[in-house]
Amino acid sequence: MSDSDLEASEAEGLAAAPADETRLDEDDRLRPEYVDEVIERLEAGDPEGARALVEPLHPADIADLFELVGSDHRRSLAAALADLLDGDVLAEMNEWVREELIDELEPHEVAEIAGELETDDAVALIEDLEEEEQRAVLRALDPDDRAAIEEALSYPEDSAGRLMRRDAVAVPEHWTVGHIIDFLRAGDELTTDFWEVFVVDPAHRPVGTCLLSWILRTPRRIAVADVMQREQTLIPVDMDQEEVALRFQKYALISAAVVDQAGRLVGMITADDVAHIIQEEASEDALLLSGAGVEGDINEPVLDSYKARVRWLLANLVTALVASTIISFFEGAITQMVALATLMPIVAGVGGNAGTQTLAVTVRALATNQLTRSNSWRAVGREIRVALLNGLSVALVIGIGVSLVFRNPALGGVIAAAMMANIVIAGLAGVLVPLTLEKAGADPAVASSVFVTMTTDSMGFLVFLGLAVASGLVG
Template identity: 65%
Template sequence: MSDTQLPDAEMPEDSEFDEDDRLKPEYVRAVLDAVEQGDAEGARERVEPLHPADIADLIELTPAEQRPALIDAIGELVDGDVLSEMNDWVREALIESLDPHQLAGMAAELETDDAVAIIEDMEAAGQQAVLRALDPDDRAAIEEALRYPEESAGRLMQRDLIAVPEHWTVGDVIDYLRAGEDLTTDFWEVFVVDPAHRPIGTCHLSWILRTPRMVPVGDVMKREQTLIPVDMDQEEVALRFQKYALISAAVIDDDGRLVGMITADDVVHIISQEAGEDALLLSGAGEGDINRPYLLTVRTRLSWLVVNLGTAILAASVVGLFQDEIAAFALLAVLMPIVSGMGGNAGTQTLAVVVRALATNQLASSNTWWMIVRELRIAAANGAALGMLIGAGSYLLYHNPLLSAVFAAAMVINSLVAGMGGVLVPITLERLRIDPAVSSAVFVTTLTDVMGFFSFLGLATVTGLATAG
């Protein structure tokens, strides 16, 4: 046995989690059984060792009708940190059951950005009740944050930071950090400001610790820094953190004054949230949150299904134009869904790439034409390959060279349409300031369905395939 290995009896138990670091169903069941049996103390003992994020997961995994009893049982373990980690819909339901003074106590324990996340979705009357219960300093900070647009840097930033003047020495900074009992304890860098409180540089803690005390801060700091405007959208903030590999960044107001900072832990959450939102919006599933109210989910999905019904009717009307040809050569009805279906798949691939490129600022006005040409070349290559494959397959099955040629040509045409639509539709929506993740899929699938049917049936009519068949 190595020196660091513990005897079996002393090995820490980790029975709460599975191999993917998720709470095991049997652990969740054991906690809920204790609650049902009135053993609140036993439930608290099981839950107390958990991290706040894991307690939030436990509450989310609990059926909605059992959550109030669980929260009553574990009591003070549901604090501000747990609320800040909780799913929005679950947290909103919990907040409605809490007293404003309880919420105020939780909010006061948190960083400003986390406190704002808890309060911002409340009704106006509830917000005011919580704000009145807060200390004046906390209330002023949260009220200021709530004045900024939703999903902006102003909502995301923390107010607690370390800022020092340029004329200080490293020793002055160290003494200030040691003496200031009310200073924040979670920071990675010190911001250097001018007399107007505008940031002029930044200094990592490691530089301060390794520099002699008498060296001026101005000689140690890095003057180049990434400044975040207070009204910048949180998605753009995340892109800047990703692009410049930031750990934290200063947030400035319209006059260039330092008003807060954003840290990497907040941005990681935003990146995950935005990526998930775009994927769900492309499918028309709304937020896709399993905790979202049933009727609201039905309404969101149904609205998009009704739109898709309209596009399906449009595609069907195109087929109706060629009903005589289909009646004369029934094989056309068998094969035409393949052309539209493959075009839809190709368009979805292109659409996903373009929407992601727009979201990550990889696609801009300067390289739009390059992107269009690139996707058309890809579409032509894929269409030609699929056309030859499907043409050869149809010839082996039906021994009709004209049918095979029409089938292959329609596949190439619809692949090109899919590539062009997959690029132009999201770019056009972006220029019109419409989120391309929300509406692009409907337009692209409609385009490929209509053009798939029209190209295949139109070529069949022009070439006399139906008559020959």
């Protein structure tokens, strides 16, 4: 390095130093005190002060800040930040918060932000707009960007075509490593985020891939065909994003080529894109199991949350009525021995917990392809064995406890037998219900919990009260 270059480098470092000193420490970002201070400056009519506080933040932190300040301050915060509210911030923003802010922007402003983003992020920004607004934004886009986004929107929702980036780096297989290096250095318009170069044949079909680390360590004269890895994982453009995520996990991929029906390279998917999908799918399954709806989110409009949740509460009401009907058949027995009314919720409750445990394991195994038709019966057998061991342990404890507390060994024996039976039933229901729904083409995460709860409650009451009558404990 020459003296002049060294001096220039030192000058740049000195110029950058003050900016680094103004950045917030990691521990200070988005603390309640910090968020309160931003809100106070907005309420005091000091947008410049609010901007000075927010400017040092990373785009992802700015996105989180919009969620934390609440809907009544978001518009004033957006006005204060102005040009800081760019594509990088919107790409990291919560879907509901982003939608609320986008509604406040003109189509040309949305188009300007979308033009700064990678195609996949731009699609995520535009796809949720109303059809009329979507067309207005597309008309305001640059023709090349519009064509890429319109093509992406033509693919099914949650498919690889929506997820992929169009600007994959591809080279012909007759090139040398030197040709690739020169191409990468001269390509000002190439994407900046990539880890491998895809090698294609004359029909633009992927035939291999070269990691950047290989390219940098290989002599320039070596032919690409001699160093590329011919085996690669290709992602069909219409593949569901959940399956894409499973492939990335299974084969430890950093990126993968996306191909159309003719096998031609049309884009790539990278690990950072898949990380978002894994988080989304995991959150979705958890929400579905709880009955909170697919889109459950603390920023979701109240009416949307109501519509998503009330139908499952009504379904649970129906299952509760089934259990109540069974109890009514044994009203006479309960009247004779009040202890039955005290103990029967324990049988149903523990059975419900056992079923939920099995259900969670089964739904996760189905979602990750660990459980398929080839090993489903083995999984059923495993859960029966687990249920028998759990049932034996819990039955022993509850049986001895009830015998001592109520001084009635017969009652202890009845509740022990009922507990054992209901835990085994719960284990079977927890694995068979989601397997049945999966085979029927339904999402097992959506309705499994309702059926499992109905089974464990109803059977718990039926077995316990039925055994109490059959054993002669009550007349």
